[in-house]
Amino acid sequence: xxxxxxxxxxxxxxxxxxxxxxxxxxxxxxxxxxxxxxxxxxxxxxxxxxxxxxxxxxxxxxxxxxxxxxxxxxxxxxxxxxxxxxxxxxxxxxxxxxxxxxxxxxxxxxxxxxxxxxxxxxxxxxxxxxxxxxxxxxxxxxxxxxxxxxxxxxxxxxxxxxxxxxxxxxxxxxxxxxxxxxxxxxxxxxxxxxxxxxxxxxxxxxxxxxxxxxxxxxxxxxxxxxxxxxxxxxxxxxxxxxxxxxxxxxxxxxxxxxxxxxxxxxxxxxxxxxx
Amino acid sequence: xxxxxxxxxxxxxxxxxxxxxxxxxxxxxxxxxxxxxxxxxxxxxxxxxxxxxxxxxxxxxxxxxxxxxxxxxxxxxxxxxxxxxxxxxxxxxxxxxxxxxxxxxxxxxxxxxxxxxxxxxxxxxxxxxxxxxxxxxxxxxxxxxxxxxxxxxxxxxxxxxxxxxxxxxxxxxxxxxxxxxxxxxxxxxxxxxxxxxxxxxxxxxxxxxxxxxxxxxxxxxxxxxxxxxxxxxxxxxxxxxxxxxxxxxxxxxxxxxxxxxxxxxxxxxxxxxxx
Numbered sequence: 001x002x003x004x005x006x007x008x009x010x011x012x013x014x015x016x017x018x019x020x021x022x023x024x025x026x027x028x029x030x031x032x033x034x035x036x037x038x039x040x041x042x043x044x045x046x047x048x049x050x051x052x053x054x055x056x057x058x059x060x061x062x063x064x065x066x067x068x069x070x071x072x073x074x075x076x077x078x079x080x081x082x083x084x085x086x087x088x089x090x091x092x093x094x095x096x097x098x099x100x101x102x103x104x105x106x107x108x109x110x111x112x113x114x115x116x117x118x119x120x121x122x123x124x125x126x127x128x129x130x131x132x133x134x135x136x137x138x139x140x141x142x143x144x145x146x147x148x149x150x151x152x153x154x155x156x157x158x159x160x161x162x163x164x165x166x167x168x169x170x171x172x173x174x175x176x177x178x179x180x181x182x183x184x185x186x187x188x189x190x191x192x193x194x195x196x197x198x199x200x201x202x203x204x205x206x207x208x209x210x211x212x213x214x215x216x217x218x219x220x221x222x223x224x225x226x227x228x229x230x231x232x233x234x235x236x237x238x239x240x241x242x243x244x245x246x247x248x249x250x251x252x253x254x255x256x257x258x259x260x261x262x263x264x265x266x267x268x269x270x271x272x273x274x275x
Numbered sequence: 276x277x278x279x280x281x282x283x284x285x286x287x288x289x290x291x292x293x294x295x296x297x298x299x300x301x302x303x304x305x306x307x308x309x310x311x312x313x314x315x316x317x318x319x320x321x322x323x324x325x326x327x328x329x330x331x332x333x334x335x336x337x338x339x340x341x342x343x344x345x346x347x348x349x350x351x352x353x354x355x356x357x358x359x360x361x362x363x364x365x366x367x368x369x370x371x372x373x374x375x376x377x378x379x380x381x382x383x384x385x386x387x388x389x390x391x392x393x394x395x396x397x398x399x400x401x402x403x404x405x406x407x408x409x410x411x412x413x414x415x416x417x418x419x420x421x422x423x424x425x426x427x428x429x430x431x432x433x434x435x436x437x438x439x440x441x442x443x444x445x446x447x448x449x450x451x452x453x454x455x456x457x458x459x460x461x462x463x464x465x466x467x468x469x470x471x472x473x474x475x476x477x478x479x480x481x482x483x484x485x486x487x488x489x490x491x492x493x494x495x496x497x498x499x500x501x502x503x504x505x506x507x508x509x510x511x512x513x514x515x516x517x518x519x520x521x522x523x524x525x526x527x528x529x530x531x532x533x534x535x536x537x538x539x540x541x542x543x544x545x546x547x548x549x550x
Contacts, residue, residue: 012293012314016281039287040469057468060542193332193496194315219494219502219542221468226501227494254542262540265533267335267494 005036005044007051009224010194015051017041017222023118028110030162035118041222043118045086047111047157051222053086058122061188063255064218064263065230066092069151069186070099071246071260072232072239076150079103080178082138082166084155085111087123093153094125095250102131107162109135139165145178152179154187159198167198169205172233176209182236189215192270193225200273206233214239215274216263218254229270240264280311280319282326284499285469290326292316292497298393303385305437310393316497318393320361322386322432326497328361333397336463338530339493339538340505341367344426344461345374346521346535347507347514351425354378355453357413357441359430360386362398368428369400370525377406382437384410414440420453427454429462434473442473444480447508451484457511464490467545468500475548481508489514490549491538493529504545515539 003019017038024035034046042055053061066089070076075098081089085106093102104126106112112133115123126133134141138154152175156163165171166187175185189202199215207213210233220228232239240261247257266274278294292313299310309321317330328336341364345351350373356364360381368377379401381387387408390398401408409416413429427450431438440446441462450460464477474490482488485508495503507514515536522532541549 006291010315013316014291016289016291018287040285041288217494219492219500221500221502225494225496227496253544256540256543256546258540259542262537265531265537267529267534268531269528271531 005038005046007046007049015222017044024114026110028108030108031157033108033110033114035114044222045111045115045119048161050158052157053088053119053122054222055119055121057221058088059253060218060220061223061228062088062092062122063252064216065089065153065155065186065188067250067252067255068216068230068239068260068263069153069184069232070096072234072237072242073151073182073184074237074246077101078149080105080149080152082142082152082154082156083107083163084153086115086119087112087126089153089155090131091122091125094128094130097248100130103134104131105134105136105138105141107135107137139171139174142171142174142178147177147180149179150183152183152185154185156188158190167202169208172206172209175233176235179235184232184234184237186230186232189229189231191223191225191227192229192273193227196273199229199231199270202231203274206231210234212236212238214264215266215270217266217270218263280313280321282321282324290497292319299389301385303383305383306432308383308385308389310389319497320386320390320394323436325433327432328363328394328397329497330394330396332496333363334528335493335495336498336503337363337367337397338527339491340364340428340430340461340463342525342527342530343491343505343514343535343538344428344459344507345371347509347512347517348426348457348459349512349521352376353424355380355420355424355427357417357427357429357431358382358438359428361390361394362387362401364428364430365406366397366400369403369405375405378409379406380409380411380413380416382410382412414446414449417446417449417453422452422455424454425458427458427460429460431463433465442477444483447481447484451508451510454510459507459509459512461505461507464504464506466498466500466502467504467548468502471548474504474506474545477506478549481506485509487511487513489539490541490545492541492545493538
């Protein structure tokens with residue numbers, strides 16, 4: 001018997017992957033959590049039926065959400081990751097020697113536990129002494145933080161279920177307050193092919209709060225359309241004006257100095273969404 | 276009853292699209308040809324089970340295969356498209372006022388006929404007086420052409436079936452001969468996630484024939500991995516050194532001046548394939 005997992009990325013389009021085995025299929029307090037082994041992409045974390053990360057292509061998302069804002073900030077010291085219980089963003093954050101503390105606030109402790117077990121090369125650095133892991137509501141954590149972080153990364157699920165409020169304007173206002181006076185934040189903001197209106201909405205909301213707002217993209221094969229967007233809100237530092245000397249050697253598979261710049265060159269139909 | 280079309284892009288991964296109706300399902304002299312209407316991507320041309328083009332995302336491939344080499348050449352006058360029977364590349368070629376003649380050589384006349392019928396906004400410009408359509412073997416056409424074209428675009432299917440020989444080194448040697456002394460060619464060369472060895476092979480082959488060889492990418496949701504590559508071989512003009520004044524206004528949905536440059540910034544795992 002062949003087992004195939006299919007994610008309907010829209011009502012009428014999806015991806016399908018051959019499954020070798022199912023490790024976990026569990027309803028947590030917050031969402032349906034599946035951890036499966038696929039033939040093409042290795043182990044895969046699926047939340048509420050949506051692919052979150054896979055062993056084969058995880059590096060794209062994690063590198064691009066982390067390094068673009070971290071290289072934009074002149075000296076990121078205190079970093080917060082909201083969501084991201086698989087630990088991949090934290091792993092990339094720790095590649096920056098200026099970072100003294102990285103806090104992860106993940107609402108669902110089981111995401112962390114199962115990631116440590118089945119995605120150890122992604123979650124392994126959650127044990128690093130610079131990392132503090134809090135199993136808590138990211139929205140509440142932001143609401144109670146003030147003038148604290150240099151860089152905040154919002155590594156959320158889609159704007160349905162537990163993460164819906166992480167796409168509201170009030171959340172971005174909280175982030176602004178939680179950031180220091182030259183702080184930067186980034187959020188994953190889905191794809192321009194199937195959810196263009198989300199990109200427009202978030203960009204407009206962020207633009208009303210942050211003096212510098214930018215959108216960039218990366219190719220992620222297991223995410224809808226393969227073209228993922230990230231929205232940056234920044235108080236002072238412009239990602240389009242990063243100084244060359246900020247770049248230091250890091251071990252990456254997707255990110256390069258050239259990609260850091262090129263990622264902000266948007267296809268015309270994408271830049272049209274921001275007008 | 277719901278009908279879904281599934282393309283297995285690898286042995287263990289694919290895309291699946293809800294089908295509203297099937298217009299054509301026919302074995303031609305060269306390949307299986309299906310023309311279907313999908314809910315998400317509109318009308319879709321499928322050859323040997325592989326998505327060739329769709330109404331919703333066709334503009335990416337057609338703009339990027341055409342405009343990048345055409346803006347690299349200082350004055351493209353005589354242009355050849357090998358394959359591309361849907362007419363989308365021709366449509367983009369004709370946006371360049373310097374082009375006096377555009378020849379399309381498509382091996383399968385039924386691709387042209389059904390595209391005119393079901394993809395009229397893609398194939399419509401095949402009727403333009405500057406266009407000559409030849410239903411013929413592109414490999415043979417190249418083999419019998421000499422010092423003739425400014426720009427050649429290879430808009431082939433995958434390297435299985437009728438297009439297999441369009442990925443051989445001998446074909447690129449023929450292209451070099453068919454080009455004028457400052458000619459440029461581009462070929463679609465699949466994706467780096469599932470067929471990395473093809474990219475490496477073609478790049479090496481082209482490098483042995485052309486003094487300037489470059490790879491660039493574009494996001495195409497219905498193509499495997501969403502990240503498509505194009506390989507350029509050029510005798511004199513370097514796509515990385517295009518002069519700003521070459522750019523003129525054209526009506527596009529993906530291509531921009533910035534994209535023309537940014538498309539050559541490769542993710543590290545992709546540039547590693549070219550070493």
